[in-house]
Amino acid sequence: MRSPLTVRPARPDDADAMANVHVESWQQTYRGLMRDEALDDPDLLLARHRFWRAVLTEERYGSFQAAVAEADGTVVGIALAGPATEPDVTWDAQLYVLYVLKSFHGSRAGRELMDTVLAVDDAAGLWVADPNPRAQAFYAKQGFAPDGAAKVEDGVREVRMARGAHCRPLMVSPAGSNVPVPTLKMGAESARARREVFPPEQRRRVHHLQ
Secondary structure, eight states: OOOOEEEEEOOGGGHHHHHHHHHHHHHHHOBTTBOHHHHTOTHHHHHHHHHHHHHHHOGGGTTOEEEEEEETTEEEEEEEEEEOOOTTOOOSEEEEEEEEOGGGTTSSHHHHHHHHHSOTTOOEEEEEESSOHHHHHHHHHTTOEEEEEEEEETTEEEEEEEESOOOOOOOOOTTSOSSOOOSSBTTTBOHHHHHHHSOHHHHTTOOOOO
16 A cells, blocks of 8 residues: 655755656666666766756746655655747646656656646646657646657657647657757756756756656
């Protein structure tokens, strides 16, 4: 029997626990989709720690909403949403991070986390790995549908899903170089934020996979 869950807004002292969930969720979910060397990079956890501390403490992220799901006082899920910056979209909000540890899949943690960072009537968008049928089915239940945009980065195909808004579909780019970068890639940092938070040698390792 799983412990009861509590979902709440994230606090600065959650940063390290959120980074741990972030990395563990990637390793549980994307083994085989991503290169092992990327998932097992010893610098990955440090990069996530740095990122979440920035998100939860720095003024430039003041318009973002972050949340955690806890069980017995331990963080088991994380979420982040904020303004959309892609040039072709009409929605205002974008979901950048939504991860729940595998042992808590099906616990409603994902739905409650999403509802904490996104209003249920918000027009919003997100990027999700493809194939990733479990995540895509979850988002479909929350009213999201593919909008025709897709790209491939670091060998991983991603599709964009949206609800309550329309946008001009983008062309698939094999190299991922001719399409707008999602505002937050694999963990929540925008192209601008990645430049500010991470040194150049770490940027390629920061990849968003829902």
